[in-house]
Amino acid sequence: MLNIVLIEPLIPQNVGNIGRTCVGMNAKLHLIRPYGFFLNFFSNKELSRSCVDYWEKLNYQEYDSYEDFIKTNSSSNSIFLYITRYGIKKPDEIKMEKEKNIFIIFGKETTGIDKEILAKNKENTIRIPSTKDVRSLNLSNCVAILAYEYERQNNFFGLEKKEPHKPFFLNELE
Numbered sequence: 001m002l003n004i005v006l007i008e009p010l011i012p013q014n015v016g017n018i019g020r021t022c023v024g025m026n027a028k029l030h031l032i033r034p035y036g037f038f039l040n041f042f043s044n045k046e047l048s049r050s051c052v053d054y055w056e057k058l059n060y061q062e063y064d065s066y067e068d069f070i071k072t073n074s075s076s077n078s079i080f081l082y083i084t085r086y087g088i089k090k091p092d093e094i095k096m097e098k099e100k101n102i103f104i105i106f107g108k109e110t111t112g113i114d115k116e117i118l119a120k121n122k123e124n125t126i127r128i129p130s131t132k133d134v135r136s137l138n139l140s141n142c143v144a145i146l147a148y149e150y151e152r153q154n155n156f157f158g159l160e161k162k163e164p165h166k167p168f169f170l171n172e173l174e
Helices: 012-025 045-051 066-073 115-120 139-153 168-173
Strands: 002-007 028-032 059-063 078-083 101-106
Touching: 002 012, 002 066, 002 139, 012 028, 012 059, 012 139, 028 066, 059 066, 078 139, 101 139
Parallel strands: 002 028, 002 101, 028 059, 078 101
Antiparallel strands: none
């Protein structure tokens, strides 16, 4: 199963966009406190606008710390992958099998994942290739890139490969 993990997210629009991506990918979202905003879909306009009306369909869990998250989710079936500009592997160099619990972990927008965590897990660090002209990519875009890599490796298992609704333009042809 695909699991997206956000350590101390700061921007509600990113969390909303990521939540929507998780619903579309059948992924679970894990949120590690503290946040840079109030996590209330109904009163946070930025969060509700970016997640649209998908929040109620989102499978998510909150944690008080990274240690709490690890303790809750560690098992022989869990693989933890850390996304960082300093990663030593590319996304396609990591095998992400749907039979495993794949946790793709992202740090906060300003500082990324703590360097001590990265040092302890360097063999599972991933870098999304980009030019030398940018220090980082947008967090919600990075989540989408890695979520689709997971789905690509698993032949989009469980996802609609064709539009389930009749295209609007076909009505005009009838």
